[in-house]
Amino acid sequence: MSETSKSSPTDDTPITDLFVIGGGINGTGIARDAAGRGLSVTLAEMGDLASATSSASTKLFHGGLRYLEYFEIRLVRHALQERETLLRAMPHISWPMRFVLPYHRDMRFESGTPTSRILETVMPWMRGRRPAWLIRFGLFLYDNLGGRKLLPGTATISLDGTPEGAPLEDRFEHAYEYSDCWIEDARLVVLNARDADDLGATILPRTKVTGADRTDDHWTITLEDQRTGGTTTARARFLVNAAGPWVGDVIQQKVHIETNEGVRLVRGSHIVTKRLYDHDKAYFFQGTDGRIIFAIPYETDFTLIGTTEGEHHDPDVDPVCTPVERAYLIEFANRYLAADITDADVVWTYSGVRPLYDDGAQSATAATRDYTLKVDADGAPILNIFGGKITTYRRLAEDAMDRIAEHLTIPKPAWTAGAPLPGGDFPVDGVDPLIAELKSSYPFLTDVHARRLIRAYGTLARDMLGDAASFGDLGRDFGATLTEREVAWLMTREYAMRAEDVVWRRTKLGLRLTTDRIAALDTWMTARGAP
Numbered sequence: 014m015s016e017t018s019k020s021s022p023t024d025d026t027p028i029t030d031l032f033v034i035g036g037g038i039n040g041t042g043i044a045r046d047a048a049g050r051g052l053s054v055t056l057a058e059m060g061d062l063a064s065a066t067s068s069a070s071t072k073l074f075h076g077g078l079r080y081l082e083y084f085e086i087r088l089v090r091h092a093l094q095e096r097e098t099l100l101r102a103m104p105h106i107s108w109p110m111r112f113v114l115p116y117h118r119d120m121r122f123e124s125g126t127p128t129s130r131i132l133e134t135v136m137p138w139m140r141g142r143r144p145a146w147l148i149r150f151g152l153f154l155y156d157n158l159g160g161r162k163l164l165p166g167t168a169t170i171s172l173d174g175t176p177e178g179a180p181l182e183d184r185f186e187h188a189y190e191y192s193d194c195w196i197e198d199a200r201l202v203v204l205n206a207r208d209a210d211d212l213g214a215t216i217l218p219r220t221k222v223t224g225a226d227r228t229d230d231h232w233t234i235t236l237e238d239q240r241t242g243g244t245t246t247a248r249a250r251f252l253v254n255a256a257g258p259w260v261g262d263v264i265q266q267k268v269h270i271e272t273n274e275g276v277r278l279v280r281g282s283h284i285v286t287k288r289l290y291d292h293d294k295a296y297f298f299q300g301t302d303g304r305i306i307f308a309i310p311y312e313t314d315f316t317l318i319g320t321t322e323g324e325h326h327d328p329d330v331d332p333v334c335t336p337v338e339r340a341y342l343i344e345f346a347n348r349y350l351a352a353d354i355t356d357a358d359v360v361w362t363y364s365g366v367r368p369l370y371d372d373g374a375q376s377a378t379a380a381t382r383d384y385t386l387k388v389d390a391d392g393a394p395i396l397n398i399f400g401g402k403i404t405t406y407r408r409l410a411e412d413a414m415d416r417i418a419e420h421l422t423i424p425k426p427a428w429t430a431g432a433p434l435p436g437g438d439f440p441v442d443g444v445d446p447l448i449a450e451l452k453s454s455y456p457f458l459t460d461v462h463a464r465r466l467i468r469a470y471g472t473l474a475r476d477m478l479g480d481a482a483s484f485g486d487l488g489r490d491f492g493a494t495l496t497e498r499e500v501a502w503l504m505t506r507e508y509a510m511r512a513e514d515v516v517w518r519r520t521k522l523g524l525r526l527t528t529d530r531i532a533a534l535d536t537w538m539t540a541r542g543a544p
């Protein structure tokens with residue numbers, strides 16, 4: 014199955030085993046897994062890789078503490094198990110993070126979770142509360158459901174006179190502290206695509222699937238190059254619909270199949286402020302409306318606050334953080350922060366659409382975050398993917414391969430657990446030594462520059478820097494430590510085509526570069542030409 018082949022003497026378009034629609038985390042994760050198992054794979058992404066939901070997440074590998082209140086035990090256990098597997102495979106772009114959950118006994122919540130309903134029935138005087146023992150029990154489960162070797166467990170900490178208490182209102186005297194992991198979501202996607210490519214897959218960014226016709230044994234897929242408008246066709250034995258928010262659009266408008274499954278689009282927005290506090294822990298804030306938000310150290314000099322949840326009806330309408338969502342997040346955070354933030358403190362916002370499996374839940378908050386895989390084999394097979402989280406992408410890909418194996422012969426077994434992503438072949442605690450080594454080989458790098466490169470490229474930072482003996486050897490300086498050599502690397506190795514790909518997804522240097530500089534970068538990239 015691994016070789017591309019011709020299906021009939023009359024049509025010489027090669028037939029690949031797998032064609033994946035969508036270059037978000039689920040599509041690239043499946044492409045990588047499948048390519049490593051010896052299948053021939055093509056992936057088409059209509060925008061830049063990770064240009065939709067997979068660059069707009071809260072960027073956590075997490076079990077999802079709040080899902081325990083919805084009894085989503087399977088999801089939480091799987092996600093918790095995944096955290097350390099993923100962390101080991103990508104210690105450059107993922108790292109452990111401690112979360113501080115401030116607690117005050119007078120806190121009241123409006124909550125319709127299954128747990129709060131039981132509590133109200135059994136202990137009516139508990140109505141509107143999330144008692145301390147319940148939080149401790151949740152954290153006990155969180156510590157133990159998925160197993161932990163690397164991440165420290167829950168602790169109770171004092172907020173009185175401590176760094177963790179400093180940014181908070183005085184009324185908070187105690188907090189619980191637990192572990193999850195940070196993940197650079199957009200880089201995760203591009204590294205999966207890179208690895209898939211290295212394993213033989215064809216990755217086609219800015220290529221839209223506009224239609225797919227089915228015979229009994231293969232699909233003929235029509236592709237439109239989003240830069241030139243040119244169309245081509247591809248053929249594949251098995252089609253994977255990993256179109257995220259567009260999963261329904263692909264089903265109805267592109268492949269025209271019947272299904273009872275649906276997707277529920279739930280928009281989530283974040284705001285970014287200048288750095289609000291001086292330590293590297295994140296906060297978990299509980300709201301009076303029963304929701305929670307995070308405040309997280311972001312890109313060294315900033316704080317990320319989010320998220321919101323609201324219905325979003327059309328995937329083609331770009332999600333943006335609305336003034337109402339902005340005000341909601343500011344007000345929510347200000348119930349905890351000693352020094353109130355205002356609209357003027359917001360330096361950037363972003364918004365994404367969760368493509369949740371429609372399980373008929375009443376509210377967006379209650380809709381399941383677990384994934385559902387559905388194969389339609391009424392002719393050449395198609396796998397439609399609903400829901401899922403960044404955290405569960407590797408397992409989702411393995412489950413997808415199990416479903417694909419019912420229709421294609423897969424030459425090799427599962428392999429991704431324990432296999433590092435490009436640049437991630439070093440120990441979880443190896444970032445600081447790697448930075449020191451890089452600085453000693455390239456003494457002209459500042460601390461900030463060296464750290465950024467190791468956090469982005471890991472052991473491949475050296476390949477990117479090559480024979481440079483001075484900063485000037487890295488070519489044109491685009492500002493904020495971004496140089497011509499790095500941009501060229503991003504264009505040849507990481508599919509970057511426009512400045513926005515570089516400054517908002519391969520890096521987050523857009524937070525530090527002026528619009529003029531970003532425009533100059535775009536002009537330079539366009540003149541250099543796409544790879």
Ligand SMILES: Cc1cc2nc3c(=O)[nH]c(=O)nc-3n(C[C@H](O)[C@H](O)[C@H](O)COP(=O)(O)OP(=O)(O)OC[C@H]3O[C@@H](n4cnc5c(N)ncnc54)[C@H](O)[C@@H]3O)c2cc1C
Pocket residue numbers: 034035036037038039040057058059060061062063064065066067068069070071072073074075220221222223255256257258259263267279280281282320364365366367368400401402403404405
């Ligand atoms: C606000 C928010 C916060 C979140 N926080 C977290 C978190 O902290 N941790 C976590 O684990 N998960 C989190 N998630 C969930 C996670 O981000 C998503 O589940 C995940 O990114 C979905 O990935 P995907 O590949 O399915 O979709 P996408 O990333 O949207 O990828 C689908 C891709 O398909 C492409 N496409 C669509 N139609 C076509 C076509 N016809 N031809 C070619 N390409 C097409 C799109 O352009 C898109 O890039 C969050 C989500 C949101 C919105």
